[in-house]
Amino acid sequence: MPNEIAIYSLTATGALLAHRLKASLEADSYVLERYAVEGDIPFNYLAELITDKFSVYRSHIFISASGIAVRSIAPHLKNKAEDPAIVVLDQQGHFAVSLVSGHLGGANELAGLIAEIIGATAVITTATDCAGVPSIDLLAKDRGLVIGDLGSIKHINAALLDGVKVAVYDPDGVMKIKKSSKHFYIVDTAEELRGLRCGVHIDWRRSDLPESVLCLYPRCLTLGVGCRRGVPAKEILELIESTLKINDVAVQSVLCMGTIDAKNDEDGLIEAADILGLDLNFFSAAELDEITVTKPSGMVMKHMGVGSVCEAAAMKLANAKGILIPKTKSARVTVALAKAVSGL
Known part of the structure; x- marks a missing residue:
């Protein structure tokens, strides 16, 4: 089975860091040709390489300036449901920055794992993580739920950040929400979600609800x-x-x-x-x-x-x-x- 993570390094020091990560992460190591050694995959032009490999891997780690990473991936970004995880490291390995697809793509988790392996500081900037509240897209991912309209996520996460409890219709109890939850409460019917600031609808049935209601579908x-x-x-x-x-x-x-x-x-x-x-x-x-x-x-x-x-x-x-x-x-x-x- 091919590896799911690619590492790109542009300097000799960065290549040494890539070698440390490669074995632990079971990743492919792409190194600028002049610094490549046995076991590396040499390259000369990063932009061309990313064009070829962006959709091949689930995660990409750039050991480079963040600007280089941003310019390389920018033409290929689609949306948070499709984009792979992007993490950027400085060549000294001080910081592991979750850059793109922190939740659904797993970049936050990958940055944390890299930090553990090399003793770096994971830099996470997603608002819910910084505020210490759950993110609905991450909860959906963890429970194997398919997100209906990605645009509805912002309503739920904004309410959670504001300290507002969010109503959830979940007839099969997929989310396993407890009565003591500080962030969510259960409603008995989907209709109760109408007229609220926002809500979450978890069911295998289709429902005609406002855009402020996030529909999540269990694959059952x-x-x-x-x-x-x-x-x-x-x-x-x-x-x-x-x-x-x-x-x-x-x-x-x-x-x-x-x-x-x-x-x-x-x-x-x-x-x-x-x-x-x-x-x-x-x-x-x-x-x-x-x-x-x-x-x-x-x-x-x-x-x-x-x-x-x-x-x-x-x-x-x-x-x-x-x-x-x-x-x-x-x-x-x-x-x-x-x-x-x-x-x-």
């Missing part, structure tokens, strides 16, 4: 799919999308997709899963036959040797005893959704 749903031979991805996706829409299901909460192993060479299914960014799991007829569904199909039994494909696959993936969204079908495709009791 599994999608089972069946289809006839040769069905194109477009037809499969149309039924999936319409089923999610009709049932107010957020696509962000769908974790994975499953079907029978007789379809493991079905191009349309494979392409549909790829477009949705979902892992596609295959189960044998015997595995699916272990799952009890309410309305097994004689036609499916005749062709597949099992009473259900889409419902059974969804329930198998979720380790659930019941179905959330029963089989929905079009002319050549069937889909169903199950929900894991305590997440996956």
